[in-house]
Amino acid sequence: MRDFISVKDVISIEEMLTSAKSIKVNPYEDSGIGKNKTMVLLFFNSSLRTRLSTQKAALNLGMHVIPMNLSEGWGLEFDDGTVMNMDKAEHVREAAAVISQYADIIGIRTFAGLKDRELDYADRIIRQFAACASVPIVNLESAILHPLQSFTDLFTIESYRKKKRPKVVLTWAPHPRALPQAVANSFLEWMQQTDYELVVTHPEGYELAETFTAGCTIEYDQRKAFADADFIYAKNWSSYQEYGKILSTDSDWMVTAEKMTLTNNAHFMHCLPVRRNVVVADAVIDSDQSLVIEQAGNRAVIAQAVLKKILENLKG
Amino acid sequence: MRDFISVKDVISIEEMLTSAKSIKVNPYEDSGIGKNKTMVLLFFNSSLRTRLSTQKAALNLGMHVIPMNLSEGWGLEFDDGTVMNMDKAEHVREAAAVISQYADIIGIRTFAGLKDRELDYADRIIRQFAACASVPIVNLESAILHPLQSFTDLFTIESYRKKKRPKVVLTWAPHPRALPQAVANSFLEWMQQTDYELVVTHPEGYELAETFTAGCTIEYDQRKAFADADFIYAKNWSSYQEYGKILSTDSDWMVTAEKMTLTNNAHFMHCLPVRRNVVVADAVIDSDQSLVIEQAGNRAVIAQAVLKKILENLKG
Amino acid sequence: MRDFISVKDVISIEEMLTSAKSIKVNPYEDSGIGKNKTMVLLFFNSSLRTRLSTQKAALNLGMHVIPMNLSEGWGLEFDDGTVMNMDKAEHVREAAAVISQYADIIGIRTFAGLKDRELDYADRIIRQFAACASVPIVNLESAILHPLQSFTDLFTIESYRKKKRPKVVLTWAPHPRALPQAVANSFLEWMQQTDYELVVTHPEGYELAETFTAGCTIEYDQRKAFADADFIYAKNWSSYQEYGKILSTDSDWMVTAEKMTLTNNAHFMHCLPVRRNVVVADAVIDSDQSLVIEQAGNRAVIAQAVLKKILENLKG
Numbered sequence: 016m017r018d019f020i021s022v023k024d025v026i027s028i029e030e031m032l033t034s035a036k037s038i039k040v041n042p043y044e045d046s047g048i049g050k051n052k053t054m055v056l057l058f059f060n061s062s063l064r065t066r067l068s069t070q071k072a073a074l075n076l077g078m079h080v081i082p083m084n085l086s087e088g089w090g091l092e093f094d095d096g097t098v099m100n101m102d103k104a105e106h107v108r109e110a111a112a113v114i115s116q117y118a119d120i121i122g123i124r125t126f127a128g129l130k131d132r133e134l135d136y137a138d139r140i141i142r143q144f145a146a147c148a149s150v151p152i153v154n155l156e157s158a159i160l161h162p163l164q165s166f167t168d169l170f171t172i173e174s175y176r177k178k179k180r181p182k183v184v185l186t187w188a189p190h191p192r193a194l195p196q197a198v199a200n201s202f203l204e205w206m207q208q209t210d211y212e213l214v215v216t217h218p219e220g221y222e223l224a225e226t227f228t229a230g231c232t233i234e235y236d237q238r239k240a241f242a243d244a245d246f247i248y249a250k251n252w253s254s255y256q257e258y259g260k261i262l263s264t265d266s267d268w269m270v271t272a273e274k275m276t277l278t279n280n281a282h283f284m285h286c287l288p289v290r291r292n293v294v295v296a297d298a299v300i301d302s303d304q305s306l307v308i309e310q311a312g313n314r315a316v317i318a319q320a321v322l323k324k325i326l327e328n329l330k331g
Numbered sequence: 332m333r334d335f336i337s338v339k340d341v342i343s344i345e346e347m348l349t350s351a352k353s354i355k356v357n358p359y360e361d362s363g364i365g366k367n368k369t370m371v372l373l374f375f376n377s378s379l380r381t382r383l384s385t386q387k388a389a390l391n392l393g394m395h396v397i398p399m400n401l402s403e404g405w406g407l408e409f410d411d412g413t414v415m416n417m418d419k420a421e422h423v424r425e426a427a428a429v430i431s432q433y434a435d436i437i438g439i440r441t442f443a444g445l446k447d448r449e450l451d452y453a454d455r456i457i458r459q460f461a462a463c464a465s466v467p468i469v470n471l472e473s474a475i476l477h478p479l480q481s482f483t484d485l486f487t488i489e490s491y492r493k494k495k496r497p498k499v500v501l502t503w504a505p506h507p508r509a510l511p512q513a514v515a516n517s518f519l520e521w522m523q524q525t526d527y528e529l530v531v532t533h534p535e536g537y538e539l540a541e542t543f544t545a546g547c548t549i550e551y552d553q554r555k556a557f558a559d560a561d562f563i564y565a566k567n568w569s570s571y572q573e574y575g576k577i578l579s580t581d582s583d584w585m586v587t588a589e590k591m592t593l594t595n596n597a598h599f600m601h602c603l604p605v606r607r608n609v610v611v612a613d614a615v616i617d618s619d620q621s622l623v624i625e626q627a628g629n630r631a632v633i634a635q636a637v638l639k640k641i642l643e644n645l646k647g
Numbered sequence: 648m649r650d651f652i653s654v655k656d657v658i659s660i661e662e663m664l665t666s667a668k669s670i671k672v673n674p675y676e677d678s679g680i681g682k683n684k685t686m687v688l689l690f691f692n693s694s695l696r697t698r699l700s701t702q703k704a705a706l707n708l709g710m711h712v713i714p715m716n717l718s719e720g721w722g723l724e725f726d727d728g729t730v731m732n733m734d735k736a737e738h739v740r741e742a743a744a745v746i747s748q749y750a751d752i753i754g755i756r757t758f759a760g761l762k763d764r765e766l767d768y769a770d771r772i773i774r775q776f777a778a779c780a781s782v783p784i785v786n787l788e789s790a791i792l793h794p795l796q797s798f799t800d801l802f803t804i805e806s807y808r809k810k811k812r813p814k815v816v817l818t819w820a821p822h823p824r825a826l827p828q829a830v831a832n833s834f835l836e837w838m839q840q841t842d843y844e845l846v847v848t849h850p851e852g853y854e855l856a857e858t859f860t861a862g863c864t865i866e867y868d869q870r871k872a873f874a875d876a877d878f879i880y881a882k883n884w885s886s887y888q889e890y891g892k893i894l895s896t897d898s899d900w901m902v903t904a905e906k907m908t909l910t911n912n913a914h915f916m917h918c919l920p921v922r923r924n925v926v927v928a929d930a931v932i933d934s935d936q937s938l939v940i941e942q943a944g945n946r947a948v949i950a951q952a953v954l955k956k957i958l959e960n961l962k963g
Contacts (some may be wrong), residue, residue: 043367051675053703063426067397067433071369074395079706081699098924100823100896105920109939110695113919116944117699191416264416267423288421289431292414307425359683379742381714383749387685390711507732580732603745604737608730623741628748 016328018145018152019321021160022204028169035170035217035313035320042075042319048326055118056082056155059125059140064287064314065163067157069122072318081118093143107140111147120325121148124155127195129259135159135195151325156197164286165201167317171310172246180212181245182279184316186237187217188294189264190251192293198286203227216240220262224255237268237316242280245293246326249285249294273326274300282306332644334461334468335637337476338520344485351486351629351636352589358635360390364642365394371434372398372471375441375456380603380630381471381479387436388634392642397434423456427463436641437464440471443511445575447543451475451511452540467641472513480602481517483633485525487626492600496526497561498595502553503533504610505580506567512539514602515568518544532556536578541569553584558593565601565610588614598622648960649663650777650784651953653792654836660801667802667945667952674707674951675697680958687750688714688787691757691772696919696946697787697795701754704950708958713750725775739772743779753780753955756787761891767791767827768856783957785914788829791856796918797833799949801841803942804878807914812844813877814911818869819849820926821896822883828855830918831884835859852894856887869900876910881917881926904930914938 016024037044054073056066066082073080091110092103099106113264114121123144127135141157154162172183185202204227214232215223216239222228234240237305241247249270254260269292275281283295284307291297300307332340341347353360357394370389372382382398389396401407407426408419415422421455430437439460443451457473488499501518515531520543522529530548531539532555538544550556557563585608589598598633599611599621607613616623657663669676686705688698693768698714705712723742724735746753751893755776759767773789786794804815809953817834836859838845843888846864848871854860866872873879882903882930886892901924907913915927923929 046367051678051707053706055699063399063421064429066399067371067430070397071433074369075367081702083695083698092923096924096929099922100925103694104922106923109919109921109943112940113696113943114699116940117703117947248586274489287425289425290415290420291408291422292412293416295413308428308432311429362683379715379737380745382715383687383746386713386811387749390685391683468698603740603741607724607732607738608728609732624744624748627741627745631749 016324019162019325020141020145020152020154021162022155022165022208028208031320031324032170032173034323035316038319038323039313039316042316045323046075046077048323049073050074052119052326053064053079053081053117054081054120054122054322056113056122057114057124058082058084059123062124063156064311065124068314069155069163069318071315072322075319078322080200092242107143108147111144112149117150118150120151120153120322122153122155123157127158127197127255128196132255132258138244151329153321153325154181156269158195158196159200160204161197161201162205163314163318163321164198165205166321167310167313168202168284168286169205170203170317171284171306171313175306178245180210182212182214182243183246183248184240184244185215185248185250186240186270187221187268188249188251188270189266190290190294191264193253193259193261194251194253196255198250199223200227202248202250205232207231212238212309218263218268220254220256221252222256223252238274238277241274241277244281247275247278247281247283249283251294266293269293270295270299272296272302275299275304280304284310287311332583332640335478336457336461336468336470336473337478337640338481338524341401344524347640348486348489350639351632354635354639355632358632361639362391362393364639365389365392368435368642369395369397369433370438370638371428371430372396372438373440374400375396375439378440378471378628381440383537384630385471385479385634387631388638391635392638394638409455410458414602423459424463427460428465434512435645436464436467436469436638438469438471439473441473443474443513443598445509445511445569448571448574467645469637469641474511475513475516477513477517478521479630479634480514481521482637483603483626483629484518484564484600485521486633487600487629491622494561496528498530498559499562499564500526500556500560500587501529501531501564501566502556503537503584504565504567504586505582505584506606506610507580509569509575509577510567512568512571514566515539516543518566519547530556530635534579534581534584536570537568537573538572539568554590554593557590557593560597563591563594563597563599565599567610570604582609585609586611586615588612588618591615591620596620600626603627648956649797651794651843651957652773652777652786652789653794654840660840663952663956664802664805666955667948670951671945671948677955678707678709680955681705681708681725684751684958685711685713685749686752686754686954687746688712688754689746689756690714691755692758694787696943697756698894700946701787701795701950703947704954707951708954710954718816725771726873736840737859739775740779743776744781747781750782751961752783752785752810754785754787755789757789759790759829761825761827761885764887764890771841783961785953785957787796790827791829791832792836793829793833794837795946795950795953796830797837798953799942799945800834800880800916801837802949803916803938803945810877811911812842814844814846814875815875815878815880816872817845817847817880817882818872818902819853819900820881820883820902821898821900822907822922822926823896825885825893826882826883828887830882831855832859834880834882835863843899846870850895852886853884854888855884870906870909873909876913879907879910879913879915881915883926896924901925902931904928904934907931907936914943919943
């Protein structure tokens with residue numbers, strides 16, 4: 016593993032889950048491994064959990080961390096051969112190569128524009144940074160993937176798994192704004208590395224890209240999907256078919272305490288931030304079955320496991 | 332002391348003043364105490380002195396510091412039970428609990444809105460963070476209090492006190508913008524822990540909240556107030572009665588060299604930033620009696636004393 | 648050397664080039680020298696290379712680094728004696744003195760406004776900070792100078808110099824936006840410390856200030872200038888004569904592969920960011936003769952040499 020862009024970059028998930036378990040118990044046991052190493056975090060979009068958890072993880076490993084906000088005015092050109100006489104001040108070729116001069120690892124956060132599906136699904140900001148950088152790239156959520164989140168989700172489910180093959184349900188939930196599909200896509204990608212019973216439920220029109228749903232059970236009736244579930248993972252996303260559109264804000268899709276009674280006393284999960292009483296009712300997120308805070312805490316654990324692996328490979 | 336939100340959180344001011352004196356002489360003597368501890372600083376409003384001095388203090392103790400600007404677009408919901416389908420993306424319950432996963436101490440900066448007095452005086456951003464966080468909260472200036480500033484002011488006055496019971500005058504001064512009452516409120520709160528002769532002077536209509544002025548001498552004639560004063564502390568605030576309003580910009584209230592002659596060769600103090608020749612004349616702030624730069628420097632000393640105490644309690 | 652504002656602050660360029668060579672080989676050999684020292688970086692304007700390279704340099708020396716963006720709304724007053732009742736919230740006298748309380752070194756980034764030539768060429772933001780601060784000031788690019796860049800350029804040329812007196816050409820190149828003259832000014836200032844054959848080429852009307860060009864060969868015919876050159880340094884700047892104006896965007900001035908054939912197999916240099924196919928053709932910047940990435944990497948080396956020297960003087 017040089018880069019950590021998608022699940023495909025991980026050689027052994029099992030080995031990394033074991034590493035994460037150990038990190039959770041003793042987060043400072045590898046504090047020498049990152050000595051004199053610097054991680055630069057580039058934020059094209061805002062971030063709270065990812066920013067703090069990645070910084071914490073890198074600091075625990077003894078690294079230096081330099082976060083930079085690029086949201087304002089740093090127009091990057093991604094096309095080759097263009098005459099750059101418009102609003103783009105720098106080409107990704109120089110930007111990525113130059114930052115590689117000062118960083119040992121580069122983290123990148125960039126959301127989908129939700130206007131041009133082909134463009135978003137090429138995931139080109141992170142892909143081109145990886146192509147032009149001479150150091151490892153870590154995906155802090157890209158246009159279509161959020162692997163640090165989904166690896167955390169897997170780790171969290173593993174911690175609470177009580178049977179060999181738990182039923183895990185990814186349920187769409189309403190939201191007032193159009194959100195990317197990144198968390199849902201990645202969740203499916205990582206869950207399919209397991210032997211869980213995986214069900215996706217959403218209104219018609221909210222089908223995710225086939226690359227991610229191939230092999231999944233899709234159930235349009237949310238209540239049927241919830242039956243005997245061990246984990247309910249709620250998340251909103253905008254339509255992939257009618258790209259970036261909000262097709263429904265139907266509050267019938269909110270996760271409620273009554274619906275949770277259909278499950279096998281399921282744990283409730285969400286990547287946060289969450290709109291209370293829109294995505295999930297207070298009674299569910301505030302219940303003992305809610306894992307959302309520990310799940311968020313696990314973000315730092317997984318980030319540390321990923322950075323540790325990358326640092327080991329740098330040295331090796 | 333878990334949190335440091337107001338003077339009421341401090342068990343022994345005297346003990347902490349002694350600690351601060353020692354820190355001022357040798358700021359690096361406790362550089363091991365913060366090892367593997369992280370302080371997250373949340374800025375809902377801009378900050379220069381508080382930001383730099385708190386970072387310096389935490390670094391001197393060996394902590395990691397992660398500052399975050401939240402001024403743009405991170406709408407937090409503070410009301411319980413609401414349907415969050417408007418502009419607020421996250422509830423303080425999750426925000427505070429999640430940041431507590433990555434931080435050992437959280438510092439919060441948030442100004443008064445100056446529109447709704449009841450709302451501001453509930454000081455709910457910092458209070459709700461404290462209620463929902465699982466780690467100590469440090470007030471980096473809230474809607475109505477600025478205890479790091481006022482503790483610094485007390486420490487500075489103590490350093491220059493020449494008699495048992497100095498006369499300390501808090502004088503209102505003009506300013507072109509409507510400012511919060513936080514610095515003035517806190518100043519009175521901390522001064523009332525001492526046996527100083529405390530006088531507040533301001534134009535009519537600028538009376539501060541009774542919670543803070545109870546027991547203070549209020550003198551509407553600034554020149555009378557200045558008579559034989561040992562310390563002149565200047566600060567503008569907007570009206571508490573006609574909440575958030577500017578009732579006067581009368582330049583007669585500026586602190587001038589001529590007025591300083593009425594005092595007992597008083598020291599001049601201000602929390603900065605200060606409008607020269609509006610709040611105070613150049614001749615006063617540039618005089619040998621001005622303590623403003625040392626006062627600002629003491630901010631790091633007091634922040635370090637506060638963080639040290641919190642860290643000691645974390646371990647205890 | 649207390650401050651590093653221009654080439655005039657350096658006592659021995661030769662000694663510092665030797666120091667830089669050693670730092671490039673072993674960047675962590677002085678990691679104890681900055682212990683308990685803090686550098687505050689003030690950005691009045693955005694920065695990528697300077698920000699990252701200076702942070703990396705300071706971290707390599709064991710310093711703490713606190714960057715601050717001042718671009719939004721922190722109006723500083725620079726005139727003395729004014730009544731500050733308008734938009735300026737703080738005087739540079741207090742700002743510089745206060746930040747000196749928390750920092751051992753202050754770095755400042757501030758661009759030319761390009762509206763008032765006299766004002767810009769007084770370079771007063773950095774000059775007044777230096778006058779009012781009690782700690783060393785480092786120029787991270789000021790209105791008219793960019794010495795960290797130009798020192799890096801000199802270091803890079805020295806690394807690739809094959810003859811005693813190479814021909815170094817500074818060529819103006821087109822650009823869609825009006826840019827400051829800082830990089831070009833500083834480049835000439837540093838090059839004139841050497842015995843190189845120095846030629847400046849630009850369209851008529853783009854003459855730089857005489858303070859910087861005195862003694863330089865100016866050649867209005869770019870192709871003649873390129874003849875037998877060993878180093879081609881491209882940079883756009885707006886007019887000094889018709890201050891801040893764009894007089895030409897003539898693409899005939901772009902550096903092309905064909906023009907490079909006129910040179911002595913010259914190395915291509917640029918400070919970045921660069922507009923591809925406007926300032927320079929892809930075929931040149933992507934060629935083996937292009938030094939732009941290594942040049943950017945050298946920024947951290949030179950910043951470290953400068954900070955090391957300042958730290959040594961602090962202790963001495």
